């Protein structure tokens with residue numbers, strides 16, 4: 124799943140999700156903290172309908188803290204319960220549990236056992252979050268979209284059960300701009316896009332959101348006043364990405380830059396602000 128997202132894939136994902144949603148009372152929707160808007164499924168409101176929900180801004184360790192704070196405020200203003208989470212270290216996990224307690228406590232109509240599901244687009248960290256919530260590595264994780272399989276309930280705590288299979292959502296396709304952000308963060312498989320184009324798109328965002336110093340620090344370069352492709356070339360030159368004959372291998376440089384970003388080597392860097 125999450126590969127090409129042909130209409131057939133989407134219809135299947137939607138059917139599976141609708142089936143799963145019938146089994147649960149609470150939805151934990153996982154977004155990428157670096158792109159909360161672009162990583163949100165376009166039909167989410169309709170799908171969840173009036174079910175209780177918690178929005179998780181995952182991979183908070185890779186996002187700009189101030190920007191994440193602004194996203195939380197923005198979501199809270201819209202009466203959405205939002206929490207910033209690092210699913211690798213469990214930061215924020217307690218707050219999710221608290222929200223679930225709160226929802227259970229406030230709603231007298233709730234059953235004794237509340238059931239939840241984790242949903243989100245590919246590679247956003249659904250399985251890692253399930254692992255953190257279950258405190259055991261029962262869900263399979265990997266640095267590649269589309270590897271989640273299996274189905275069972277996990278007892279997260281007394282009175283709260285979680286479906287061990289996350290619901291996979293299709294991403295937004297509205298604009299090339301969103302596509303580039305999804306590619307940068309790894310929600311779209313690398314084979315499906317042109318790395319150079321995506322890296323240039325990434326540098327454009329870096330310039331727009333004033334993060335150039337992060338690139339300068341990482342690569343020991345002075346990049347002020349340069350346009351995006353030139354910056355990519357400079358990174359390639361510095362890192363020895365050269366073709367036979369000495370030309371800069373910008374494709375290799377693009378791969379290196381995107382990998383560094385995804386691994387957090389450029390520091391905390393958000394790609395969109397509310």
Ligand SMILES: Nc1nc2c(ncn2[C@@H]2O[C@H](COP(=O)(O)OP(=O)(O)OP(=O)(O)O)[C@@H](O)[C@H]2O)c(=O)[nH]1
Nearest residue numbers: 182209210246247248249250251265268269270271
């Ligand atoms: N830095 C960081 N990486 C994370 C975090 N959560 C997950 N990851 C990484 O993101 C990648 C994808 O995580 P998964 O948990 O497999 O994501 P998923 O949404 O289940 O992916 P699919 O099975 O493709 O739908 C893995 O390399 C994880 O280690 C986080 O909070 N911070």
